[in-house]
Amino acid sequence: MGNGQLYHWELERGQDRVVFSADWSIVVNETITTIEIAETGGGIAYVLADRVARQLADGSLVQVLPEWSSIGPAFHLYYPSRRQLPQALRALLKLIQRRNE
Numbered sequence: 683m684g685n686g687q688l689y690h691w692e693l694e695r696g697q698d699r700v701v702f703s704a705d706w707s708i709v710v711n712e713t714i715t716t717i718e719i720a721e722t723g724g725g726i727a728y729v730l731a732d733r734v735a736r737q738l739a740d741g742s743l744v745q746v747l748p749e750w751s752s753i754g755p756a757f758h759l760y761y762p763s764r765r766q767l768p769q770a771l772r773a774l775l776k777l778i779q780r781r782n783e
Contacts, residue, residue, distance in 0.1 A: 693750040
């Protein structure tokens, strides 16, 4: 989380909301590694559905608690409107725009 704390899973089902904190965890800073751990039976992965769509479709992963989700508020990106945007920021903006088309 950037402050030394572990992320607590936030799950929603209609008006119900649960914050889940496990006594055990594997801390991984790459989504691909997280998915690989789950695919090999190492645990439950908390990732965006788009990142595991193929694995869900081919059955290598199954959704746990499908009636629960973590919708939460939308993400927002604020950046200066200068013409000379850093190339990395420009690439990120293009990626986000394509995903929302």
